Amino acid sequence: MDNLPSSQASEPVPVIFRQPDGSQWRIFVEAGGISGRPKLIRTLKRAGANVCSDPKQAQVILVDSTTIPGRQFIRDWGTDANKVVLEYSWVRNCIAAGRLLGEADQWGDCLTADDGLPIVKEESDDIHKSPLPTPRVTPVEAGSSGERGERRAPSSQPRVTNDNPPTPIPQPTQPTPPNGISDPVSDPDFMPSSPQQPFIQPQQMQPQQMQPHPMMAQLSQSQPGMMPPFPPQALNMSGLQFPSGLNSTPSPAHIMNFWNHLYPFLPPGLGGWGIPPGTPPAMFNQMMPPSSMAPPSQDLNSTPNSISGPTDYIQNALNAQLQGASNPPPSPSGIPPSLRRKSSPTPSQSISSSYSSKGKGKFVGASPSVSYPSSASPRAAGSSAPPEPLFVSDTGEPLTFFVQIELNNRLAVATAIKKNGGRIINNNTTADYCILYSRSKTFNPLLTSTLAAGRPAVSASFVHDSVANHMLMDPSKYAFEAPATLRKRKREKSTSEEPLDEKLERRRLEKNRRESERRKRKRENEATEPNEAKPSSSREAIEDTLPDGRPRPRSPTPPPEDTRVLMPGVRGTNYKYSEHERDYVSRYVKVLLERNHQMSVNEIAQHLYKKMENHSIKSWRTFLSRTFVNELEMIRKRASIAYRKAQSANSGATKEQRPQEDNRNGTRPSASPRASPSPTLELPIPEKETQPTDLEVDLDVVSRFFATGGGADSGPEVEDDEVVWARLTSQAECRTSSSWEDFYSEHHKEVTARYERLVSEFSS
Structure with missing residues (x-):
């Protein structure tokens, strides 16, 4: 960068763009007008700055106030209180001072200010910029109408002026135009806008050297209203100078020399003759098609003094190329400037000239005309206005659409709805139109809920046809049929239903009838079954x-x-x-x-x-x-x-009572059970069954001891058998063995069976 010292790249840069808290200064470097911007960015980074890519995030914006982008940045960001716009030389001043020149130092006298002058931006489109010098406006000399008629023919010949310095003109050396020079036919910069602005030729050229070839002069005379498809300087730069006294009918050598220099400037249509440059003069007339095979053209203002032969064919071909097979497009002078600016030139542009409407034949100007539609009238002029929204209600509110997620090409349908004023929502029961997809699994539920809510369910063709016809189509043509269940429900609703009270009454009567039948069957079964004593009362007793x-x-x-x-x-x-x-x-x-x-x-x-x-x-x-x-x-x-005491006492009292009764009756006790009363015979039977023995008691004590966790009171660890048996001995003594351990060894199977039964009872 020029503003930085030459030794800056080799010398170490001090880290000066740091804030007191250690954070970096955020600096944005304008990219359009600062020369040496990459070197400046590297210097800022070495000095500790954080170079931002967005001016919104920057604290300091560096610009060049002498450039248009710099002035624009000053105007856009100079009023922001959180930013400061400085000259990019501020970096050099800070590095030279060895510290950051901040607000206390007046920013090193690099603070910028808006001058308030209008900013005229340069044209960014260089396609239509002419490589030739801009001609100076030359006043038109007053003369008679006859002189103006004579002046129209050589209108393409510029006047010689000595005011401008000579400008070198590049000479083409290849068949195709060089880079930077657009097509002479379609480029409007090659065409003079009016006869008052001719092209300027070099100062050292003499008038007799600037006379074009007589053949082109005759072309200009025969077509006074048409401009040649190539600039006049193309003839002069080619080096073809003809003496003023040369015969108007050139020799084949002159024609060939003229053709070799004219070929690069011909439009693509004329290049189809198939006559490349460098063709010998003897073959020129043979390769040129006869006049009868020339392209059809309409002779406009042709004069009887036209040239026959190749020049006549060139003239007719030029007329056909300029006029075309169709009617000429409307003159740009009759088109509004707004449309003329919006229209883009196409390769089929042609040169057209217009005359004043007063009928004096005065040449107004020539400018490239763009091909406009043949039917361009009021519709073409009003086509720039946006179309009216389609999917809107009578009150101007947008219509709502529900578009099913599974719909094929759903994005295109949603885009068409939004572009035409509609709105997408996610509720099919509240949308004005529901676009469904019949091949999805959720089609039937969505269709049922949509029709139940009274909303139209249509296919995507409804949207496409409405947009194509630019009118809201009848949704009944695109509606889906109601599912069978919904149609059946609707038919049931259409029939006369009985009141709710009658339904409830009928159900109650049916329930009473079933209950009466059940009671009747129960009474019949009780009557047929034998009478048995009910044991419930005896059990309770x-x-x-x-x-x-x-x-x-x-x-x-x-x-x-x-x-x-x-x-x-x-x-x-x-x-x-x-x-x-x-x-x-x-x-x-x-x-x-x-x-x-x-x-x-x-x-x-x-x-x-x-x-x-x-x-x-x-x-x-x-x-x-x-x-x-x-x-x-x-x-x-x-x-x-x-x-056990109660059982033994009861049995002893029974035994004593029996001999006393026998002695009173004077009879001995009979061994037969029939002789004894029935109560005395029935009592010992349940006593023998219910009275437990010592073995039963010991089995019950051991099994309950293990089932209730008798060995787990001291903890989860495994204890010795002696400790377990000692604990059981402290709770109860064994009746049938000397110790519980011996008893368990003899009856472990019975203990295990009872243990498992008790565990199952506890877990139930």
């Missing part, structure tokens, strides 16, 4: 009395609910086992075991749950098996002893 005949004790009253204590730190309704509940369990379990000393733990837990439901059956079972296990065994043992 038996349950109400103990085996020894005493009445069963009544159950104690459970503690009130206000004595229940919630478990702290636990969510929900989990209760602790309070002292009142423990006391109640001891009294109630005693009553239960007095009724049945062989009642299982699961049955006891169910009875407790019926009395106190604040604990679940599983919780009661766990409490009885672990916390209350010792007390339960003691209560069970006492109940078993009481039961």
